[in-house]
Amino acid sequence: MKARPYPRWISRLFILLAGVLAVTGFMQMPITKRYYLSDLPGMAWSANFYTVHRVHYVLAALFLLLLGIVAANWFRAWRGKLALTGFGWARIAVVAALVVSGGFRVYRNLPGVTLDPSLVLAIDWVHLIAAVLLGVLALAALIARRSAYAVRR
Amino acid sequence: MGKTKNRDGGVSRRGFLKAMGVGGAGMLLPAAAARAGEPRVPRPSDGELATLLDLSKCIGCGACVEACRESNAHKFPEPEKPFPDLVPSSRAKNEDWSDKRDVDDRLTPYNWLYIQNAEVEYEGESYDINIPRRCMHCQNPPCANMCPFGAAGKQTNGITRIHDDICMGGAKCRTVCPWNIPQRQSGVGLYKDLMPRFAGNGVMYKCDRCYQKLEKGELPACIEVCPENVQTIGPRHEIVAEAKRLAKEMNGFIYGLEENGGTNTLYVSPVPFDEINKVIDKHPLNKPVGKGLGPGKPHMGPVKDVMADETNLATATLLAPVAGIAAGILGLGARLADKEDDDES
Ligand code: SF4
Ligand code: SF4
Ligand code: SF4
Numbered sequence: 001m002k003a004r005p006y007p008r009w010i011s012r013l014f015i016l017l018a019g020v021l022a023v024t025g026f027m028q029m030p031i032t033k034r035y036y037l038s039d040l041p042g043m044a045w046s047a048n049f050y051t052v053h054r055v056h057y058v059l060a061a062l063f064l065l066l067l068g069i070v071a072a073n074w075f076r077a078w079r080g081k082l083a084l085t086g087f088g089w090a091r092i093a094v095v096a097a098l099v100v101s102g103g104f105r106v107y108r109n110l111p112g113v114t115l116d117p118s119l120v121l122a123i124d125w126v127h128l129i130a131a132v133l134l135g136v137l138a139l140a141a142l143i144a145r146r147s148a149y150a151v152r153r
Numbered sequence: 154m155g156k157t158k159n160r161d162g163g164v165s166r167r168g169f170l171k172a173m174g175v176g177g178a179g180m181l182l183p184a185a186a187a188r189a190g191e192p193r194v195p196r197p198s199d200g201e202l203a204t205l206l207d208l209s210k211c212i213g214c215g216a217c218v219e220a221c222r223e224s225n226a227h228k229f230p231e232p233e234k235p236f237p238d239l240v241p242s243s244r245a246k247n248e249d250w251s252d253k254r255d256v257d258d259r260l261t262p263y264n265w266l267y268i269q270n271a272e273v274e275y276e277g278e279s280y281d282i283n284i285p286r287r288c289m290h291c292q293n294p295p296c297a298n299m300c301p302f303g304a305a306g307k308q309t310n311g312i313t314r315i316h317d318d319i320c321m322g323g324a325k326c327r328t329v330c331p332w333n334i335p336q337r338q339s340g341v342g343l344y345k346d347l348m349p350r351f352a353g354n355g356v357m358y359k360c361d362r363c364y365q366k367l368e369k370g371e372l373p374a375c376i377e378v379c380p381e382n383v384q385t386i387g388p389r390h391e392i393v394a395e396a397k398r399l400a401k402e403m404n405g406f407i408y409g410l411e412e413n414g415g416t417n418t419l420y421v422s423p424v425p426f427d428e429i430n431k432v433i434d435k436h437p438l439n440k441p442v443g444k445g446l447g448p449g450k451p452h453m454g455p456v457k458d459v460m461a462d463e464t465n466l467a468t469a470t471l472l473a474p475v476a477g478i479a480a481g482i483l484g485l486g487a488r489l490a491d492k493e494d495d496d497e498s
Contacts, residue, residue, distance in 0.1 A: 031323075034244045068477020069485055
């Protein structure tokens with residue numbers, strides 16, 4: 001059971017944030033009203049596209065905060081002791097794609113920034129596909145009982 | 154003869170030298186435009202373009218509305234019927250304008266420009282103001298920024314366009330647009346090839362500022378045809394300066410300079426826009442789009458920058474990882490599980 005040598009709160013927070021980011025990400029599509037999601041108690045906010053968008057930004061900032069903590073620890077303390085698993089590598093690559101494409105989207109949304117429309121299209125689809133891919137990889141890792149990103153060397 | 158037929162979306166960004174007036178492209182232009190002073194056709198190198206509409210000149214003849222419809226007819230939807238039975242039927246409704254193509258007193262998928270009218274008393278004088286309405290081409294367009302599929306996008310020349318081959322017709326752009334500009338036609342587009350009953354509902358249509366004409370060095374149809382030279386198009390900084398000059402000259406007002414953080418459509422009027430907004434037939438700001446065929450009559454009230462919160466939050470997304478790294482360096486979360494507990498089997 002102790003397959004994950006790194007702190008449990010980091011894993012839990014990571015899963016929680018990735019989960020709600022995925023949910024608010026998919027809620028960027030106009031589906032919450034159509035499918036009565038926003039009619040559920042406490043979900044009325046999901047009918048407002050701007051609220052959903054801003055919540056996604058806030059969650060993304062928290063996710064990046066966590067990634068910052070993990071990255072600093074990796075290079076400072078863990079690198080010699082831990083080794084990334086195959087599933088770990090794959091998911092890190094996908095998370096990197098999400099971070100980069102998400103960062104581009106935030107940049108694109110700034111006033112005074114206009115990127116080439118075909119670049120924007122590519123960014124949007126990389127973000128969407130990477131999100132789906134992360135879900136698939138997480139599920140596969142879970143089924144294979146190899147959910148840990150890193151194990152002790 | 155006043156009709157200019159367009160072939161679709163050229164690659165030619167080089168045709169711009171064929172300016173108006175004499176020879177070449179000039180032959181294709183209606184006489185009205187050729188006679189009218191020298192409206193300069195913008196070039197690709199001009200960067201972000203804006204249009205200026207001098208409302209003191211518009212006589213409401215509707216020539217621009219007609220020209221827009223003719224010039225863009227090849228882009229209009231040709232939906233197949235019957236439409237998919239949408240799920241759930243209580244929430245998702247087909248929107249069909251294909252039998253109402255003649256409607257020209259509001260925005261529809263077949264009418265991207267229409268004339269609003271405002272009779273206003275101002276400082277003891279009465280004014281009859283005609284206002285050509287279409288997409289404002291926001292500088293930071295929420296319709297494009299918030300499109301989940303990248304179907305709506307802003308080009309570097311300031312045009313906001315919705316690509317009909319990618320658009321799913323969910324109409325989010327219409328909801329987030331402060332003026333609810335894009336209009337939906339069901340029964341066309343990508344969603345029909347995916348899960349037509351469950352996701353999407355057609356394609357959204359609006360003014361694309363005649364991108365294909367601009368690419369060829371021609372003026373947008375509505376600008377070219379106007380007998381009163383109501384509209385001018387040019388690099389944004391020039392248009393802003395001209396709008397300010399004109400407003401000063403007529404002791405008038407500008408709409409579009411501040412609205413939604415600035416748009417690439419600037420209206421100049423001799424009467425205040427609040428007065429105009431009070432009397433025009435409109436769909437007010439922030440009123441839900443509601444059922445039916447959606448609002449197609451934009452207001453002219455004040456609009457704050459709807460992306461302002463995102464702009465502020467962008468800083469947070471930049472600072473967050475830095476803060477995280479700092480916390481990590483200070484040792485937060487560094488402790489690994491003890492080796493003994495770490496039996497992997
Ligand atoms: S803008 Fe020009 S063409 Fe359009 S209604 Fe006004 S005067 Fe007529
Ligand atoms: S006016 Fe509406 S449709 Fe036009 S660019 Fe702005 S947000 Fe988009
Ligand atoms: S710029 Fe072109 S598409 Fe837009 S309103 Fe004018 S004629 Fe219509």
